[in-house]
Amino acid sequence: MKVLQASIYFFKSTIREKSYLFWIIAFPIILLTMLNLIFSSFYKVERINFNLYLLKQDGTFSNIIEDVLLGISKGENKIFNLKVFKDYSLRDKLIRDLKDGKTHAILEIPENFDNLMLANSMFQFFGLSSPAKIKIYSLNHNASSETTALILKNIFQRMNLEFAKRIRPIKEYEVESEIVGTKNTFSYIDFIFPGTIIYAITLTSIFGIGVEIAWYKESKIFKRIYLSPLNPLQFFLSFFLSRLYIILIQVFSLSIFCKFIFKSYINPLSIPFIGYILLSIFTLSSLGFFSASMAKNANSANVIAQIVQFPLQFLGGIYFPVFDVPWFIYWFVLINPITYLSAGIRDSLGVLASPYPAYVCILLPLLFGIFFLTIAILKFRRIEF
Incomplete structure (x- = not known):
């Protein structure tokens, strides 16, 4: 007391x-x-959509992916600000843009993607599989970059599911993600x-x-x-x-x-x-x-x-x-x-x-x-x- x-x-x-x-x-x-x-x-957030670079060649399957991304890159509720590049020699420059904050992620569809997809379909008949790899470049500890990569992975999972429904449960491609830098946001x-x-x-x-x-x-x-x-x-x-x-x-x-x-x-x-x-x-x-x-x-x-x-x-x-x-x-x-x-x-x-x-x-x-x-x-x- x-x-x-x-x-x-x-x-x-x-x-x-x-x-x-x-x-x-x-x-x-x-x-x-x-x-x-x-x-x-x-640290002020000024927008809710994400910048995305797409690196690709023209082809049936790669054009389908491009069309899907273009569909969600239009209108007031668009998810991506999409820029398409078709010159693979620009890869290093695009990665530098990513590190500099000019884009939130890079989606790279490999060259000869159509051939890889068709070859994988044929290998399935013999019990073999060699999925074509689609690569996503992103920044670690950057909320916008990590969110962009996650959205892309979900899109491709959905596309895999739809493809399996229409044909058979095979995996035509897989997504590979690579972190190319670190950036903190809070x-x-x-x-x-x-x-x-x-x-x-x-x-x-x-x-x-x-x-x-x-x-x-x-x-x-x-x-x-x-x-x-x-x-x-x-x-x-x-x-x-x-x-x-x-x-x-x-x-x-x-x-x-x-x-x-x-x-x-x-x-x-x-x-x-x-x-x-x-x-x-x-x-x-x-x-x-x-x-x-x-x-x-x-x-x-x-x-x-x-x-x-x-x-x-x-x-x-x-x-x-x-x-x-x-x-x-x-x-x-x-x-x-x-x-x-x-x-x-x-x-x-x-x-x-x-x-x-x-x-x-x-x-x-x-x-x-x-x-x-x-x-x-x-x-x-x-x-x-």
Whole structure:
């Protein structure tokens, strides 16, 4: 009961400061808004049909395929913007266009396709099969390109089925898909939401815990607190709870703003997301207590906070993916707990698949938090207030 009452007292004392409220509540929302307004246009979808290159020779069967594709490339509800090429020497140029984003996929019907189809039909009588291969070129991790390839595969499956109904169950051709590159597409508001959540928690943990407790040390307030009914453990627990209230307000306000103002598809009530939020609070709060234990006064705690905060944020992937960095920077990315927290939160919300296994995203931040909290506890035990 004493812990709860003390935590409410610390919480009320904090929210009385308007400047503090601005930085911990309003500023993360402003930051989210600014980042979204600046970068969201890069990921705006402007059309729902797909660009498709068709590389073919004239022939009975290849013309049938072309007619089918032309039929769904007309009118207001067309699926494809189709361009037909009949020069196979252009293959490399078309693939470059695909990588440059000028088309979403390439459908290549092989040369002598009619002869291959007829030969395969004859081989069927002898129990042999050598299907003519139709190749689809697409980009990995590009939603439009992968969707185009999937639509094409479904079209050919349907054509195979219709052919089997009319003649007999034979497979005249098969579709071979080849990924020729990688391109990431995502909604930036969904991507930046977890990053802003982590930023807000970091702000409260490092400054709201680290700097403020260091100020308590410097001002000899601990001596008066220890004369109260609270013992040291109860004090730190109540102080942590007061910051937990603030963090919950931050998460709630950011979630509401993102969900209803920017119409994000994230689900802040999902159990994995809540679990990662609690893990983030524990890990980053431990870092705040650690910085408070190491600092001699509030100024040194503020310096430590500034030095620690920016590398953790910018090399933790909370604002943008971190890749292709020099090795001496990449090692910091790998030991940065925010790297795994941000990846885990995005994966839990279905925003972006984590490049790390789930157990790594949980275990490493947990060990990080335990390590620094242990050091902070040992350090505080040696300090005479």
